[in-house]
Amino acid sequence: MAITLFVKNKKPILNRCSDDYFTKMRLRYAPFYHAIDAQKGTTIQLDGKEMIMLSSNDYLGLSFHPKVIEAGRAALMKWGTSTTGARPSNGSRRCHLELEQKMADFLGREACHIHAAGYLSCLSSVAAFAQKGDTILADKNVHSCLWDGIRLSNATVERFSHNNPDDLRDVIAAANPTSPKMLVIEGVYSMEGHIAKLPELCEIADEHSAFTVLDDAHGFGVLGRQGRGTVDHFNLNDSVDVICGSLSKSLASTGGFVAASREVIEYLRTHSKQTVFSAAISPSQAAIAQASLEVMQTEPQHLERLWANTRKYRAMLKGLGFDLWESETPAVPIVLGSKERVYPFWKALLEKGVFTVMATSPAVPTGKDLIRTAVSAMHSDEQIERIGVAMAYAAKKL
Numbered sequence: 001m002a003i004t005l006f007v008k009n010k011k012p013i014l015n016r017c018s019d020d021y022f023t024k025m026r027l028r029y030a031p032f033y034h035a036i037d038a039q040k041g042t043t044i045q046l047d048g049k050e051m052i053m054l055s056s057n058d059y060l061g062l063s064f065h066p067k068v069i070e071a072g073r074a075a076l077m078k079w080g081t082s083t084t085g086a087r088p089s090n091g092s093r094r095c096h097l098e099l100e101q102k103m104a105d106f107l108g109r110e111a112c113h114i115h116a117a118g119y120l121s122c123l124s125s126v127a128a129f130a131q132k133g134d135t136i137l138a139d140k141n142v143h144s145c146l147w148d149g150i151r152l153s154n155a156t157v158e159r160f161s162h163n164n165p166d167d168l169r170d171v172i173a174a175a176n177p178t179s180p181k182m183l184v185i186e187g188v189y190s191m192e193g194h195i196a197k198l199p200e201l202c203e204i205a206d207e208h209s210a211f212t213v214l215d216d217a218h219g220f221g222v223l224g225r226q227g228r229g230t231v232d233h234f235n236l237n238d239s240v241d242v243i244c245g246s247l248s249k250s251l252a253s254t255g256g257f258v259a260a261s262r263e264v265i266e267y268l269r270t271h272s273k274q275t276v277f278s279a280a281i282s283p284s285q286a287a288i289a290q291a292s293l294e295v296m297q298t299e300p301q302h303l304e305r306l307w308a309n310t311r312k313y314r315a316m317l318k319g320l321g322f323d324l325w326e327s328e329t330p331a332v333p334i335v336l337g338s339k340e341r342v343y344p345f346w347k348a349l350l351e352k353g354v355f356t357v358m359a360t361s362p363a364v365p366t367g368k369d370l371i372r373t374a375v376s377a378m379h380s381d382e383q384i385e386r387i388g389v390a391m392a393y394a395a396k397k398l
């Protein structure tokens with residue numbers, strides 16, 4: 001009795017944090033949260049060593065483009081560092097409206113709304129429109145932000161096999177016929193590099209009057225005319241209700257977008273908590289995205305170079321006999337199948353000056369543990385050759 005008076009029990013939630021197996025493993029093997037000391041394009045300095053960045057999503061390589069950097073600097077001087085407010089209250093600036101209009105025009109939509117993170121844009125593209133009583137049909141490999149949107153919506157969720165229209169057909173046929181439906185997919189799947197089978201998926205959605213939400217974080221800037229994305233690639237603009245995505249990949253900024261008809265965007269502005277109660281994207285980040293969007297339309301060489309690099313890189317990896325999970329895009333996974341194989345491979349690449357990211361189950365399906373790599377338009381021929389040498393070395397460590 002006397003002891004319990006003096007020894008205070010540790011709080012259960014603090015115990016959870018201190019005992020967590022995954023955190024302990026992460027700290028022990030330190031595969032994540034590396035702080036890069038310096039960067040110039042695809043060359044980085046890490047712990048005093050020069051390395052090639054091979055896991056960034058800077059597909060078009062615009063993060064060091066002089067016009068893009070200058071636009072960010074000028075906006076910083078004009079608007080200050082932050083709007084310190086949400087869009088409905090004190091956070092809206094002319095530069096936000098300009099970017100929204102340009103994004104909408106580029107995507108062939110009436111309207112667009114931008115958020116401070118792609119995560120918020122994609123989450124709200126589901127959570128704002130679906131509600132209890134609706135049925136969401138979701139590809140089982142969609143990004144975590146879409147799952148969070150699904151959970152917040154309180155709708156019933158039915159998963160279908162990854163990029164499998166036949167399975168979607170079966171799952172949708174078994175769903176409550178009177179419940180309003182929403183289809184949730186990605187344009188390009190970020191881990192797998194797969195392009196959505198959009199014509200077949202949209203046809204099924206259409207038969208069931210399903211509202212279609214497509215996260216094109218990895219298709220925007222990469223596919224379609226001038227990088228308009230997956231919907232444009234298939235010429236299916238009338239079949240997809242909402243295109244959402246990130247400004248932090250091809251647009252070399254930070255933030256996200258939701259593009260749709262005007263009434264859909266105005267509904268989002270009324271009902272989405274992430275839109276109403278979160279601070280606006282900073283003007284400098286909005287200006288950076290707008291400058292990148294202009295470069296995408298005036299300098300086609302970046303998209304051309306991206307695809308030339310992708311072909312070269314994929315051919316090199318195939319020549320080394322790697323399983324690339326049938327990636328069709330610059331997001332190229334190297335599937336190694338288990339944590340035990342992924343870790344030494346990743347370490348060997350690091351040793352040879354190539355920076356990549358591991359993705360292990362449950363982040364990827366069991367047996368698909370992989371090294372996630374992504375090519376940029378900024379990689380030089382010489383860098384791709386050096387990556388090839390490092391890959392061959394890492395393969396010997398398996």
Ligand SMILES: Cc1ncc(COP(=O)(O)O)c(C=O)c1O
Nearest residue numbers: 117118119122143190217246248
């Ligand atoms: C498919 C997909 N959607 C949304 C996001 C979120 O974007 P952001 O990093 O801009 O928040 C990501 C980022 O990893 C993504 O890969």
